[in-house]
Structures are given as structure tokens and as C-alpha cells.
Amino acid sequence: MNIAIVCYPTFGGSGVVATELGLALAKRGHNIHFITYNIPVRLEALNDPKIHFHEVSVPDYPLFKYQPYELALSSRLVDVVRSNAIDILHVHYAIPHAYAAYMAKKMLIDIGIQIPIVTTLHGTDITLVGSHPFYNPAVTFSINHSDRVTAVSESLKNDTLNLFDIKKKIDVIPNFVDINKIKNKEKPCERSLLAKKEEKILTHISNFRPLKRIFDVISIYEGIVKKVKSKLMMVGEGPEKIKAIQYVKEKNLEDKVLFLGNSNEIDKILCYSDLFLLPSEKESFGLSALEAMANGVPVISSNAGGITEVNINNKTGFVSNIGDIKDMTLNALTLLKDEKLHQKFKKQSRIQAEVFNLEKIVNQYESVYVDAVASIQY
Numbered sequence: 059m060n061i062a063i064v065c066y067p068t069f070g071g072s073g074v075v076a077t078e079l080g081l082a083l084a085k086r087g088h089n090i091h092f093i094t095y096n097i098p099v100r101l102e103a104l105n106d107p108k109i110h111f112h113e114v115s116v117p118d119y120p121l122f123k124y125q126p127y128e129l130a131l132s133s134r135l136v137d138v139v140r141s142n143a144i145d146i147l148h149v150h151y152a153i154p155h156a157y158a159a160y161m162a163k164k165m166l167i168d169i170g171i172q173i174p175i176v177t178t179l180h181g182t183d184i185t186l187v188g189s190h191p192f193y194n195p196a197v198t199f200s201i202n203h204s205d206r207v208t209a210v211s212e213s214l215k216n217d218t219l220n221l222f223d224i225k226k227k228i229d230v231i232p233n234f235v236d237i238n239k240i241k242n243k244e245k246p247c248e249r250s251l252l253a254k255k256e257e258k259i260l261t262h263i264s265n266f267r268p269l270k271r272i273f274d275v276i277s278i279y280e281g282i283v284k285k286v287k288s289k290l291m292m293v294g295e296g297p298e299k300i301k302a303i304q305y306v307k308e309k310n311l312e313d314k315v316l317f318l319g320n321s322n323e324i325d326k327i328l329c330y331s332d333l334f335l336l337p338s339e340k341e342s343f344g345l346s347a348l349e350a351m352a353n354g355v356p357v358i359s360s361n362a363g364g365i366t367e368v369n370i371n372n373k374t375g376f377v378s379n380i381g382d383i384k385d386m387t388l389n390a391l392t393l394l395k396d397e398k399l400h401q402k403f404k405k406q407s408r409i410q411a412e413v414f415n416l417e418k419i420v421n422q423y424e425s426v427y428v429d430a431v432a433s434i435q436y
Contacts, residue, residue, distance in 0.1 A: 059427060060143055062091045062135070064159065065150040067098040068265075072180040074345065075210070075233050076150045077101050082236075082420045084108035093131070093138055099322060112138050128158045135162035139173055146427050148176045149204075152184070153193060156200035174430035177204035178231070181342025181363070184218050198222045206430045208423075211364030214342040229426065232367070233345045234419035235352040235411055240325055249330045258288040258394050261331040261355070263324065263346040264338075266296025271360075273298075274337040274383055276305060276315065278358070281387035283314060286394045290315045290335075291327055328353035332400070333390055336365065339380045344368045348414055351375075351407035356400065358390045368414070374407040 065076035077098040149155035156177040209215040264270040334350035344365040357375035371377040376389035
């Protein structure tokens with residue numbers, strides 16, 4: 059198949075999933091066309107003849123206070139579909155991507171081209187942006203006019219059905235991780251570069267938005283470091299980072315809490331981590347938690363959204379109510395102080411991650427593509 063993938067090219071979960079999915083599909087012989095405003099951060103295979111990148115350029119017109127990205131994207135989609143005989147559009151996020159894809163689809167019909175749209179819902183497009191009354195009609199329209207719709211968790215599917223008047227069937231296809239890729243990687247560095255031998259390593263990875271509860275992460279660590287020698291690795295960029303750095307300075311924790319910025323080498327950080335902290339107040343799936351588990355890192359998390367479908371309480375880690383810093387701290391200490399229990403959870407984390415192995419999930423997407431293409435009436 060010739061498959062066009064529309065996503066955000068950023069470090070967020072949707073962009074990561076879309077990119078990794080495209081790379082996996084290319085390995086299976088499909089021609090993959092990424093269409094976005096920049097090269098996706100995990101796209102490392104532009105020398106692969108099966109991988110193509112089409113930039114969406116938005117002209118800067120003084121007439122517009124905000125440049126019309128949806129218009130530029132829909133026009134670019136028409137151009138790419140016509141020039142590359144695209145069989146299917148797979149868009150990640152209902153708005154603006156599914157909305158733009160629908161406009162492109164209608165334009166293509168006028169020139170005799172029928173193309174199906176598969177829309178994958180990731181979370182923010184539903185629980186934050188889409189739930190706003192201003193955007194609700196556009197999200198509802200975009201989902202109902204997609205040919206196939208998928209959501210990354212049962213929790214997100216239920217949220218979508220509760221928030222919108224959806225007529226389409228929503229299939230749950232979870233996010234994934236490439237287990238074999240992780241297994242085949244060698245330890246990239248000496249652990250001593252990150253922490254002393256007697257220190258535990260705790261890690262948090264996110265986009266540092268308020269809903270990730272960055273200060274809960276640091277508060278949990280403050281409770282841990284009083285009882286267990288440890289360091290905290292904060293990976294990512296976002297609006298809460300500057301305030302978090304200032305807080306760490308005020309608490310004299312600068313030598314204990316390290317801000318590493320965005321990284322394309324998450325596995326290199328996780329392979330030496332002892333515990334992963336994810337106390338989010340909203341989380342449609344929890345891809346960073348899954349990546350941690352695939353590296354054998356138990357997870358201390360909230361019970362937000364789809365996290366509990368990934369992190370199994372008292373098996374791969376512990377789950378607490380949102381904002382319950384005390385309980386999360388106690389759970390973390392339980393694992394860090396009991397080496398036998400910690401090793402057991404590490405093993406169980408790897409086993410649970412196998413449920414979300416890349417190969418299984420790609421099979422599901424391929425089935426959706428075949429079904430969507432077959433549904434087009436010529």
C-alpha cells in the first residue's frame with residue numbers, strides 16, 4: 059500500500075507512535091508518506107526508499123492573525139495523494155488533522171479520486187481541545203466522517219463516546235513499543251555517569267505541561283531521597299520546566315534533580331533507571347510508562363485515564379489516586395527498599411510490555427487499512 063501519515067512532528071506520544079508505526083510499515087514493504095510541517099523527531103530513515111517526507115508550508119499572509127494551517131495541510135494532502143497514488147490517509151488527532159483530511163477528501167472526489175481516512179484519537183484532541191464547546195462540533199464532524207476510527211485505550215474510547223455524539227464504531231488499538239529493538243541494544247554507557255553506585259535512579263519523561271503534575275514528581279522524589287539515596291532524571295521540555303528548575307534550586311536539590319531536556323535516546327536513560335514516576339492528572343495511555351516497562355523499569359503512577367491499562371497495580375508498579383503524593387512516595391519506597399520485590403516487578407514489567415509489542419499492533423492497523431480501502435464505493 060501507499061500510506062500517507064499525518065501527525066505532529068514533536069516529542070509527544072502521538073508523534074512518536076505515528077512515526078514508529080510508519081517505520082514498521084515500511085519494513086513490511088509499504089510506501090510511507092509523512093505529511094507534516096517538519097520532519098518527525100523519531101524519523102531516522104529518510105534514506106529508506108520506502109520512507110518519504112512531504113513538508114506542509116504555511117505562507118505568511120499579513121491578512122491573517124493566525125496562519126491557516128488546516129487549509130495548507132488539506133491542499134498539501136491533495137497534492138501528495140494525486141502525485142503518489144496514495145491508497146489511504148492515516149491521520150493522528152481529530153483536529154486539525156482529520157478535519158483537514160476530510161476537506162482534502164472532498165476536493166479529491168471532485169477530480170474522481172476516492173480515498174479512505176483512518177483517524178486515530180490520542181487524547182488531547184478529545185479530553186482537552188475537543189471537549190471545549192467551541193471545538194466540539196468540529197471534532198464530532200471529523201470523527202463521524204472518518205472511514206475508520208481508532209483510539210489508543212478503552213478509557214479514551216469511553217471518553218470520546220461520553221463527550222461527543224459519535225455514530226462511528228471506535229476500535230481500540232493501543233500504543234506500542236518495539237521490544238526487539240530494546241532487547242538488542244547494548245548498555246550504552248557506564249551507570250556511574252548518571253549516579254553513584256549506592257544511588258537509585260528515578261526518571262520522569264513528559265512534555266512538562268501542567269496536566270503532567272511536574273511538581274508532584276519532584277515532591278514524590280523529595281519524600282524518597284530522605285529515606286533512599288537517589289537521583290531524579292527529568293526528561294523533556296515544556297511550560298512547567300522553568301518553574302520546576304527554580305523550585306529545585308530553592309530546595310537545594312540541584313545536584314540531585316537533573317533536567318536533561320528532550321531526547322531521542324530514551325532507552326539509554328531508561329536502561330539504568332530503577333523507577334519511573336508518572337503522576338499525571340490526564341493520560342490517555344501512558345506511552346512513556348510503557349517504554350519504561352519495556353526496559354524493565356517499574357512504574358509509580360496515578361490512576362488517570364488509560365494508565366491503569368498499562369501499569370498493572372501491584373504487578374508492574376503501583377497505582378494511586380491523582381494527587382496522592384504520600385501514597386506514591388510510600389509505594390516507591392516499598393520497591394526501592396526491597397530488592398527481591400523490585401527485581402520481581404522489573405521482570406513483570408517486561409512481560410506486561412510484551413502485550414503491546416510493535417508487531418502485534420501493526421497487524422491490527424494493517425487490518426484496519428484493508429477494511430477501510432475495501433469499504434470505498436467506486
